[in-house]
Amino acid sequence: MKITMFGHGMVADTHIAAIADNTEGMRLHQIVGRDADRTQAYAAKASKTLGYTVSAQTDVAQATVRAKGGMALIITPPNVRQPLIQVLVEARVPILMEKPIERTFADARRLVELCESASVPLGIVLQHRMRFASQALYENIKSKKLGTLVSVDIRVPWWRDQAYYDEPGRGTYARDGGGAMISQAIHTLDLALALCGPVRTVSALMHTSPLHTLDAEDWAAALLEFENGCIGAMTATTAAYPGGAESITIQGTKASAHLCAGVLELAYLDGRTETIGATATTGGGADPMAFTHAWHQNVLEDFARAITEHRDPVASGRSALKAHAVIDAMERSNRSSAREEVTQ
Numbered sequence: 001m002k003i004t005m006f007g008h009g010m011v012a013d014t015h016i017a018a019i020a021d022n023t024e025g026m027r028l029h030q031i032v033g034r035d036a037d038r039t040q041a042y043a044a045k046a047s048k049t050l051g052y053t054v055s056a057q058t059d060v061a062q063a064t065v066r067a068k069g070g071m072a073l074i075i076t077p078p079n080v081r082q083p084l085i086q087v088l089v090e091a092r093v094p095i096l097m098e099k100p101i102e103r104t105f106a107d108a109r110r111l112v113e114l115c116e117s118a119s120v121p122l123g124i125v126l127q128h129r130m131r132f133a134s135q136a137l138y139e140n141i142k143s144k145k146l147g148t149l150v151s152v153d154i155r156v157p158w159w160r161d162q163a164y165y166d167e168p169g170r171g172t173y174a175r176d177g178g179g180a181m182i183s184q185a186i187h188t189l190d191l192a193l194a195l196c197g198p199v200r201t202v203s204a205l206m207h208t209s210p211l212h213t214l215d216a217e218d219w220a221a222a223l224l225e226f227e228n229g230c231i232g233a234m235t236a237t238t239a240a241y242p243g244g245a246e247s248i249t250i251q252g253t254k255a256s257a258h259l260c261a262g263v264l265e266l267a268y269l270d271g272r273t274e275t276i277g278a279t280a281t282t283g284g285g286a287d288p289m290a291f292t293h294a295w296h297q298n299v300l301e302d303f304a305r306a307i308t309e310h311r312d313p314v315a316s317g318r319s320a321l322k323a324h325a326v327i328d329a330m331e332r333s334n335r336s337s338a339r340e341e342v343t344q
Contacts, residue, residue, distance in 0.1 A: 001304050002029035002070035004063055004083055004093075007040040011075050016046050024304040029070060030055040032063045032218035042279050060084065062326070064091045070098060071307065073300075078103050079175045084260070085111050094121040096303045096313075098332060099186055102176030103322060105328035105343065112317040122317035123303040127295035128191045129315055133264040133277030137250075137257055140266065146252030149230040153250075154192050156185040156236035157234055159243030162212055171214035181214030181327045182208070185236030189245045190323040196232070196250065198322055201225040203339045204330035209239040 003019065005012070008031055028050060028212040033039030036058050048323035057063040064072075064087050069242060072088050074081060074097040081102060088095055096116065101108035101124060103219050115122040140146060158180070169175030176183050193199065199215040204222040212218045218239045224232035245261035255268040262280035267273050278293060299315065325342050 001026045001307070001329070002067075003027065003029050003073050004032060004070060005073045005075065005114045005274075006032045006063075007074065007076035008039065009075060009077075012028075012042065012046075013298075014293045014296050015073060015075065016049050016290075017293035018300050021048055021293070021297055022301055022304075024301045026300060026304055027052065028054050029068060030057050030063055032060060034058060040211055060087055064088060064093065065150070067091070067336045069092045071303070074098065077169065077175050078111070078177055079169075085114060085182035088134075089118045089120050091116055091117065092120055092316045094123075094303075096123040096125065096300070099190075099320065100182050101175055101317060101324060103173065103175075103182075105235045105321070105324045106259050108324045109321055112321055116319055121303075121307055121313070123299070123306065123313035124298065124315045124317055124320035125299050126187060126190045126315040126320060126323075127299050128187045129194055130298035131262055131277070131280075133259055133262050134191055134195075136276045137248075137259050137264050138195055140257065141250070141252075145255060145266075146250065146257060147254030148252060149196055149226075149228060150251045150253060152192060152196050152224075152226075152230060152232035152248065154188055154232060154234035154236075154246075154248050156180075156188050156234075156246040157240040157244040158184055158236075158238045158246070159241045160184075160218075160238040164238075165212055166216040171212075171216050171218075173215055177214070178327070179208075179214060179330070180236050181220050181330060182324075184238055185220070185246075186323050186327065188236070188248065189234065189326060190234070190320065192234075192248050193322045193326070195248065196230055197226055198344060199224050199326050199329075199342045200227045201339050201341050202326060202329040202333050204333040206334040207238075211239040211241075214221050220330060220334075222326075222333070224314060224326070239261065245316045271298075 040056040132246045165171045206217040206220040219237040247260035257266045264276040329340045329342045
């Protein structure tokens with residue numbers, strides 16, 4: 001399957017490595033960017049890595065015509081996606097897109113509904129769902145090995161230095177839609193929702209610390225009431241030097257589960273313990289790209305199979321909206337200083 005990649009920013013190298021190693025016959029056909037020289041230079045770099053010629057394009061309409069019969073991979077900032085999605089939907093090109101879907105929950109929902117109304121497949125790169133230990137925890141919850149879920153503790157203690165936020169537009173509502181929650185912690189929140197189900201209400205506090213100068217928050221906390229009766233707490237930040245691995249701890253009536261840095265630890269109430277997975281870096285420190293490309297490869301391969309099998313990808317646009325809805329409720333709660341219901 002041929003891939004048209006829109007954008008060539010920070011995460012592009014990870015996707016190139018994932019495409020290089022894919023086992024589904026995917027090939028990068030073209031790279032689309034606004035700056036002709038930069039796009040051509042990156043296409044040349046990608047061609048060298050992949051061992052075949054990748055063309056460079058600046059004309060979205062022309063690139064979309066050439067993308068037919070394949071798939072689009074969108075890795076642009078969220079503020080420029082709406083017109084791209086519109087053109088691709090009209091051309092019936094399946095779309096795999098980096099998170100977040102859009103800057104606000106309302107805009108994200110409109111894009112998802114646009115794709116659904118045209119029956120155009122839409123997947124979101126939420127690669128934490130594709131880790132081996134994450135999938136093992138999902139299966140343990142599904143098979144009731146943890147019993148009834150009681151509580152969940154979600155922590156994202158990451159670090160970004162000021163240079164990271166000095167990048168034009170980064171950490172702004174206008175380009176990114178927010179700060180630590182929508183740009184970083186959305187991955188762990190999305191995984192927690194995939195594991196524990198949807199959230200009903202949120203009470204939140206969001207803050208910009210003295211460690212950073214940015215438009216949005218670099219610290220957030222929330223109390224979560226899940227629809228299944230489980231209660232939870234979440235803290236997320238990019239102001240925790242030197243940065244650590246994100247974690248999800250779930251307490252059930254039969255066992256507890258601690259998922260951290262690619263390792264799942266299960267502790268049963270009868271005294272038995274179990275460890276699954278292997279430690280992996282997650283990009284929580286000063287280098288945001290310090291993680292394996294294997295998880296992105298899993299997302300790409302799943303999306304390609306989903307197209308041929310006529311099914312939803314693991315992280316569909318519709319399922320990814322759940323994290324957007326919680327972040328939206330957190331922002332409303334922070335403004336109102338009250339508990340807010342999560343829009344579904």
